[in-house]
Amino acid sequence: MNFHYREQGSVVVKTAGDPIEFSDRFDVIVVGLGTAGAISAITAANKGLRVLGLERLNSMGGAGTNGAIIGYYYGSPGGLFESIDEETRELEAMGYTKSRGVNAEVKKIALERRALDTGATVQYESAVVGVYMEGMAVRGVRWIGPEGIQQASCRILIDATGEAEVCSIMGAEMYGSGRQLDGKMQPFSLPVMAIRDQWVHNMYSDHGYVDQTNQDELTQAILRSACIFTHLPDQYNESTKFLKLAPQLGIREGRFILGEEQVTFADVVADRLSAEPLFYAYSNVDNHAKDIAFESELQQDWAVAASLWGLTLSVPLPLGALIPKGFDNVLVAGRSIAIDHDLAACVRMKRDMQKCGEAAALIAYLALDQGLSVRHVPYDQLRPLLLENGCLRPSNHVGMKDGLSVGEDETNQKVIWLTSLERIKEELAGDKPGIAIWSTRRLGAAINGTLKEWLSQTTADQQNLRKNTAFALALQGDEAAIPHLRDCVRTRDPYVPRTSRKYNQARGYAAIYLLGKLGDVEIVPELLQIMRQRDQFINQSTDIEFINHNDEYFFQYFSFSLMALIRIAERHPGIRGQLLETVVPLVEDPHFSILVTMKPSKDVNYDMADTVRNIVRKKAASWESKVGNAASAP
Template identity: 60%
Template sequence: MIISERVGGQLVQHNAELHSIEADYDVIVAGLGTAGAIAAIAAAEQGLKVLGIERMSAMGGTGTIGAVIGYYFGNKGGLFEEIDEEVQRLAKLADYTKAAGVSADLKKIALEQRMEAAGVTIHYNATVIGVYMQDRTVKGVRWIGEDGISSAKSRIVIDCTGEAELSMMAGADYRKGRESDGKMQPFSNAIVWIENDAVKTFYTDSGYVDCEDGDSLSKEVIQSACCWTHQPDIFTEAPKFAKLAPLLGVREGRFIVGEQNVSFRDFINGTFTEEPLFYAYSNLDNHGKDVAFESELQQDWIVGASLWGLNFSVPIPLGALIPKGLDGLLVAGRSLAIDHDLAACVRMKRDMQKCGEAAAIVALLAIRHEVPLHKVPYDELKGLLMATGCLQEANHVGMRYGVPTKDDHEAVRGWLTDEQNIRSGLASDKPGIAIWSARNKGEQIRPLLQKWITLGEEPNLQRHSAFALALLGDRSAIPILRMIVQERDSFFPKTSRKYNQARGYAAIYLLGKLQDEGIVLELLNILHSREQFANVSTDAEFINHDDEYFFQYFTFSIAALFRIADRHSIHRALVEREIRKIVDDPDFSLYITFKPSKDVLYNMAETIRNMAREQFKRWEHTR
């Protein structure tokens, strides 16, 4: 037996004895947040002996301590709905202040009451500091809390720490951030106030944080709390400030490498499990504005087709909760085995609560049948999950878009297959579905697309056909795309309910994708032409001021230039020289806004500068 710990960020292991430890549980849940609180309750109500360890002084995580009291998509069904119903019942029993959502404070009470009734042992203000292991199987944990250092044995441990911290102690492999620079989605900081006799919350996306870096985390906690939206010069009675949430709204951190890994690419290609634990549901809700540095596939989706607002359901398999090569350990919550692209969808509170419930039922069956976690019988597992509503076939809706109407109450549609319907879509002001449908048809529709780009009298059809061809890698789209860039085409499609992308800079992305060296000088000119980007269309939900409009043109131009010069090395010296003139200037700045505030500015200069310098290093190594 060994005890495995992380000291100074490094894995340290040494021999340990577990047989002398008296505390013995069926399941230990580390982290009683969004997923963990539900996991502990679900396991205990199935008759298991459960220990819950939580570093804060209350449970519920983002939905309670983090002051995010509403829901953004995710699927209904499961144990969490019983908890939410209990919150509403409690709200009617006494003269509590109304909440614009699920009352955070009453949910803390409801969770504790349910957990106490189920017999869960809870340790607050406690942090796991070590994992007991025999070979590659987790056998227990060590933690530090108000009573000092303690240890306990268990049959199954469920890691709900949010950052897969316990899994890291066990030696699990992990991924983090996007491929280009490792950056994760922006985090939020929420405040609570009283207005019209109701508790309300407000958040601002406040920047970027790496929770693995303690200094960075501490800095962002302080800086985000001092934002002028949170700390105004004058506090008023209406609305009346109540408190700052003591827990950051972190959207993304580590992802385990699982026995099964769920990626956006696999999902788009129709490769997903036939044995789901639950279905996640949302759009690709990436809160970042620097989309030009995201993966090519994510840009195809969000920029090339403006599909940011298209919702879809994702089946999550058991293997995505099991760190690869380990047993006795499950991961529930946002650090399950997904990729950065898909994380923008698979992280909603409803679904993460479902993830906790599913993990508890998996643990139950592994203990009942005395089998490794990956050998849990799926048919029995499915039956138990369906019995609570955690798993519902009706939740698997595939792609969903559009606004429901009386005649189309579900608004569920597949991709277009009829060529005339695709043509009509491309000719419209909502071309995204048709663009992606043409991409899916590929060679079958290529000749028609090549014909439609010649129809200048139908500009939408011509230009959107060029977009579809570019997504297919067809260079015949280049002349039309160049024209769009040269015109600085400010048309914003209306495909998505929000965050459609301007045709002008979307064409820049596609020219970079096609590695068109004929656009190099035009893109370099854009970099030096900030003053030209003004009077943004009122349709631009993604753009809040002129500098932010230029930011999109600037970053897409840089990213395209890098792609082009990667292939055509003759342009590297010129590209590097011109970009260095801008980004190496110590006064270089380029500000964006974050959701939902239009007034909080964030300087992206360092992100751009670092991306450029890393690219130049790569070129230097290939000379």
């Protein structure tokens, strides 16, 4: 039997040894009793399994309790969590201060009561430090808790740590973490809880970025967030009484496992969806970052070129997405399942992660009941269990919807992609062109001839039709769009479409993104000039939720220009020297600073200078390496 553990917090060490006798034996060990793990432990114990739940904090529930996120954003209804939320409301009515959402402190009680009533063993303030392995199967875990070092065996392990931490220790392969460009993950938040008008409220804003797998970085993030000025007003008074800071940061993203089946944003937009879902996740691609110019091209096609940030998606998650590739008795529950960075902004909502935990427990139950590997659990027998509590609810599969406001999903219209040329033209001429722009992308290059005809026939009063048609052509890679995109850049076109309920992107810098995608060399001097003209950028955006001051407005033009220049230089190596001569001194100036606000506040600023510098340094080193390799080639 092998024992895997971390040394110095990062290096995984593997030691071989003889089989050991465990004093405690469980059917299922759930590591992490947060949003997903708490529901996993309760569900597995409900099915008669002997369950141990290990949690590093002193209560269950994760983001909805310790994280003080008391409301729900999107996510689809159904599942065990709904009855726990109802029990929480009943307990609250017995004399607790009422909460504008699901009462975080009372839900801790409801979860713990359920877990203990079902016979689960719960150990708080306990951190897993090692895993016992035989081949590709976990045999047990070691942890440190209030009673010192302990260990126990399990037949199935559910990693609900949110970071796939146990999977990482046992050697499971990771799909990655963060975006491809620089590994940066979604911004984190930290709520403060207060009583206002006799109700418990949470107040939060995003505070920046953190790699939570780096202990020093995480520590600094916790300290800075606790002292942020929004949490430290001059005084709290009778109208707003301070209760506490949330003891858990609002981490939105971490590691993703490489699963038996990976679900990506590219799959979803291409309609490559599983026919054997465990549950349906439901949300928009809720990217909280303002530096969307540094995201993948696909995400920018979606949210910048088509302004589809607010379009909601129902995503079926299959069995294989919860299984680390190659492992026999390990499941993952929570935001580290087998998805990708782009899709993670959609598949992370509390409702859905609670259902994910329930699904993992039901898979474990069926695998143990039938003596099977978790990979071989038959879906036709799993499906009735998922349907029983509504964890799987076919009515949740609503496809894509043009969501207008949170909490009113039933009134929103299901998106039907356009195929009628007449309808596409009509929509491109309007102020909500996004569905038509993406519809042309789905139709492919066969429609480009028609789009070019429309371009040639537009009159002076048909600006929307001309420019939106150019956007549609650019998404197809057609260079006929270039003159019209250049016009948008040169006029700093401030127009903001109304496709999405919020966070639509201004046409001027969206055109820069598309010119970079097309590799337009002629626009290079103008983009370099933009990056030197901070004082000329006055915020004209009508979308006040996305751009709140001049520096932030300039950052959009600056960041999109930078990335367009990099994409153009990738296709035209001859301009790399010119680009580096201008950009490197600009960003390496010690006084270089460029601020953006953090959602949803208009007051919390974050300096993007280091992010920009790191991107430029990485790209410069890459180009220099290619030159060196070419010079040394025989």
